Amino acid sequence: MSETPTYRKIIHVDMDAFYASVEQMDNPALRGKPIAVGGSENRGVVSAASYEARKFGVRSAISGVLAKKYCPEIIFVRPRFDRYKEISTKIHQIFHDYTDMVEPLSLDEAYLDVTQNKKGNPSASLLAQEIRLRILNEVGISASAGISVNKFVAKIASDINKPNGQKTVNPDEVEAFLEELPIRKFYGVGKVTTEKMYQLGIFTGVDLKSKSIEFLEKHFGKSGAFYYNVVRGIHNSEVKSHRITKSVAAENTFDVNLTSEIFMLEQLDIIATTLERRLKKHKISGKTVTLKIKYSDFTQQTRSKTLPYFISDKSLILETVEELLYQERMKDSVRLLGISLNNLNTEEKKAVIVQLKFAF
Secondary structure (H helix, E strand, C coil), X not given: CCCCCCECCEEEEEECCHHHHHHHHHCHHHCCCCEEECCCCCCCECCEXXXXXXXXXXXXXXXXXXXXXXXXXXXXXXCCHHHHHHHHHXXXXXXXXXXXXXXXXXXXXXXXXXXXXXXXXXXXXXXXXHHHHHHHHHHCCCEEEEEECCHHHHHHHXXXXXXXXXXXXXXXXXXXXXXHCEHHHCCCCCHHHHHHHHHCCCCEHHHHHCCCHHHHHHHHCCHHHHHHHHCCCCCCCCCCCCXXXXXXXXXXXXXXXXXXXXXXXXXXXXXXXXXHHHHHHCCCCEEEEEEEEEECCCCEEEEEEEEEEEECCHXXXXXXXXXXXXXXXXXXXXXXXXXXXXXXXXXXXXXCCCCCCECC
């Protein structure tokens, strides 16, 4: 007799236009209107856009100037990250009513492994529906979900029926689903890789599947094996309920471009204060200090230095940042500065998590 195949049941929950939805929930005057969280009509970068704004092409990471050009009626709203964290905490409390195998990706999305769950419900699709309904009723904003046998497919599926929808890709549907998918919609395939794949005649999943692993490794290096496997529905990454922090950062975009290193140091002092507070709060220290510089033409540069010891104090961080700042002359005026600390002591405290597989 043949054995029944075993599958995991993974849900990817993704809040719909999270920051913008929170702002519209808290301020009824903004409901139904095109809003952008972050940025302004003169400068800055959009952090999130409401669906009303997205119809005009406004997206996260575009400049406020461009958002205003695309949508003259756009309303800019200052971000309130403390409020977003508060709402995110409520949402994660709902997740944990169903499973403790929750892996947060950001404030507004997470993976849930419901192979075994606290409700004893064998249907991952019904669980996702119930979770989304609770978020809507108890928190006040909508969420979308993708349900499948692994994180990769669930992540892609959650985007199919947005907003306020869900998509289940059953085990016997995975390969067909991926074969029909445009390559630009594969999670982890960015703009540069998409263009390269187009040049190689790879436009959909079925095109990707036709390529040998040798061909893919030749053109994409170590990522080649990843692409070879995922298009066949093979992705064994487990839901990690205890994610290891790999980087802590703080940054600031300025209303007026900075041209003097003296002014930059003043701002870096403020940024380092914020970074120190975050490090001390979570009892984290690190060895690698990185200075991020974004120029007025939106080009970006990073400068890093690795120390022989762990640090978390502002004075030591700032001392290293100052050295990096004067490492070479600025090529233009500066619109954004940021400091991050990597190579953290958290990487020495990794926990081993064991996951079992059960029938889907």
